[in-house]
Amino acid sequence: MNKLKKLSLDERALIVKYLYKMAKIDYKIVEEEKKLINEIKNELDVEIKETDLNWTIEDNNLLKQITKKSERINAEIYELINKVMEADHIEHHNEKREIIKFMSNTLGAKSHIEAKIVPLLILDESLTKMLNETADLCEKKASNWQKKKATKQKKVAASLSWEENGGKRFVTAVNYELSTPGGSRCAEQNAIGMAIANNPKLQFKDVRDIVVYGSGGLSNPLYPCGVCQENLRKLNINNQIKVYTYPNDYDHKNGELPTTVYEMSLKDILSR
Ligand SMILES: [Zn+2]
Known part of the structure; x- marks a missing residue:
């Protein structure tokens, strides 16, 4: 509070x-x-x-x-x-x-986020893979997982990485909307669940990067919603988590990665 x-x-x-x-x-x-x-x-x-x-x-x-x-x-x-x-x-x-x-x-209440624009070249291999797989999975996801009536579907994918044995591992997850609000789940929250399933001993301090991508009725850059921020805040015990989003004009359909992405610390997002 x-x-x-x-x-x-x-x-x-x-x-x-x-x-x-x-x-x-x-x-x-x-x-x-x-x-x-x-x-x-x-x-x-x-x-x-x-x-x-x-x-x-x-x-x-x-x-x-x-x-x-x-x-x-x-x-x-x-x-x-x-x-x-x-x-x-x-x-x-x-x-x-x-x-x-x-x-x-509360929709549209977002205030300005200070994001750094970073070239893909300076990011590590794990992040490059995350950026590719997040967008890829989001575009591949079948439409039956979103609300039927929505004219523009809100498709989201998110990847989450963590430190393990001196390297980084990551998982990629998608959102789904089966009923609102209780029965729908954001991609970020699903990624947390997947990460635990992949490493049941996962510690909050080992969580590293989050990549978020939106398509359909959503435009990039896309940030974790209020509830996801609340979830991620609990994992951010050493202010170690960074969030990466895609440029507004990025289109994954041509199969290429963006040349730059937005980088910001979760702490900055939370302190808005
Ligand atoms: Zn969310």
Whole structure:
């Protein structure tokens, strides 16, 4: 909750109010939900009376402004909503619908990322292979793994490398959308799962590079979403993880690698 703690008192109060709204969406607040929200309230240092908890249209606008600030803030709000939603151990369709609303409101809220442009020539062999295989796999993936109705499919592939026995190993994974939001998985998260399967003893500190590629309805450079950032942050214990993305005009269909890519440290992405 580090980013949320830095918001103004009004903004922090609004987030607590929003969590009440989320909890109430199935028409009742259970004790577990109340307890959890109270804990969050204390941690955010917010005083708010039960009578002041009615959600208004102005609140909607204020929340929108908060979500435009940074992906990190959105990731933290999203994490809190999930916790509240899971507090009563029952899955609610209303809550899921509200989460989708929240996520779609935060689309396009990306702030500028400081990326270094690096020539492919200076990258190591493992990264060059990752850049080739990530784009390749993404383009090859069958369309049935994306939402049927989408006119432009959001196809993503991601590679993740780690240090092992003095060298680097990597895996490449894709995203899939079987149901939203709970049943879809990002390529980055799938890559983490694959990496563990390939090296069950994998340590966070050994994770090195992430390559992300998008096609279909997505344009490059493509960055890990808020939830993936939250996942990757936990692995980034020595600020050792770097993220690589492709130039906007890159087209893998001609089979060649880009001459330059974007490089940034995960730490920089997270501190936006
Ligand atoms: Zn993601």
